[in-house]
Amino acid sequence: MTPIKTVAALIDEGLTAPGTRATLENVVARYAMSITPDMAALVDRDDPGDPIARQFVPSEAELAAAPEDRPDPIGDAAHSPVPGIVHRHKDRALFMPILTCPIFCRFCFRRESVGKGESALSPEALAVAFAYIEAHPEIWEVILTGGDPFVLSARRVGEIARRLSAIPHVRIIRWHTRVPVVDPSRITDEFVASLIVPDATTIVALHANHPREFLPAARVAIARLIDAGIPLVSQSVLLKGINADVDTLEALMRTLVENCIKPYYLHHPDLAPGTAHFRLSIKEGQELVRSLRARVSGLCMPTYVLDIPGGFAKVPLNEGDVEKTGDGWRIRDQQGNWHDYP
Ligand SMILES: *Cc1c(COP(=O)(O)O)cnc(C)c1O
Ligand code: SF4
DSSP states (O other): OOOBOSHHHHHHTTSSOGGGHHHHHHHHHHSOOOBOHHHHHHSOTTOTTOHHHHHHSOOGGGGOOOTTOOSSTTOOGGGOSSTTEEEEETTEEEEOSBOOOSSOOTTOTTTTTTTSSOOBOOHHHHHHHHHHHHTOTTOOEEEEOSSOGGGSOHHHHHHHHHHHHTSTTOOEEEEEESHHHHSGGGOOHHHHHHHOOTTSEEEEEEEOOOGGGOOHHHHHHHHHHHHTTOOEEEEEEOOTTTTOSHHHHHHHHHHHHHTTEEEEEEEOOOOOTTOGGGOOOHHHHHHHHHHHHTTSOGGGOOEEEEEOTTTOOEEETTGGGEEEOSSSEEEEOTTSOEEEEO
């Protein structure tokens, strides 16, 4: 089976009703669509609110513009010194060698650039990006993102990893990817071997949003990475209608830890255009996170973060649990009760 990339294929697969065709053609003309066979097979055709379908099957709601929408919701453009690099924090830089993904999430925060036009950096642009990293000895960690860098071949991934590890100040190479869950057959032994390089530590940050994404093949792909000695952390996006309830979040975090993945970030949804139907309020998010903490160990807890629009970076959203009082502080517990703290 091949990825679903057209509305006709979506209808053939029973993932949308034939009557939605004209509308969805408009949606996919604006925001790219691709659904991997693994994820298409996982959709429950009988459930109109299926959380897998909601992540990947386009919907009419994406054509609605909300006043708060921003084309560059996290303000990356303001911090991009050369194409393919975003350098906002001194010790770490994002490096985007390719702006495509094996699957396109309907809530993607980079949906205005991912899956459109020129997708891979040219060899010349790659050379400029490596030269930028070389010229900035304060860059300790390089975060490969995109798009999804794991769509590259084992050979190309290996080349990037080796060129980075040859730069003495680059100690950590972190790969952000969704591939081990959405297209696990790409994670071959050869691919995993290409990630391991001398003189730098490889870390993988896996994007997963729902416990059902962890099919047996995905678990095998994750185990291959772990067995090669690569630590895994997770990133999830808190999304209305997908995982914004405490039972799903609990199951997701437990599934991550059971698969040797440390929950790292739970992202408040970004203000990407046409994604208002996935958003919830910060207060709702904080309440969910508090309920989650009442159920699970610290090991299962991600940090709930917001990327402040305008390029002001990520902040943990737990400040609301700490308030200044006359002669000290007050702190809110998991039940929502306040306690004085000197
Ligand atoms: C999220 C992000 C990073 C990574 O930051 P961590 O909080 O260390 O995971 C780096 N640069 C930019 C621009 C980011 O948005
Ligand atoms: S995997 Fe990440 S970059 Fe790719 S479509 Fe999903 S959210 Fe966007």
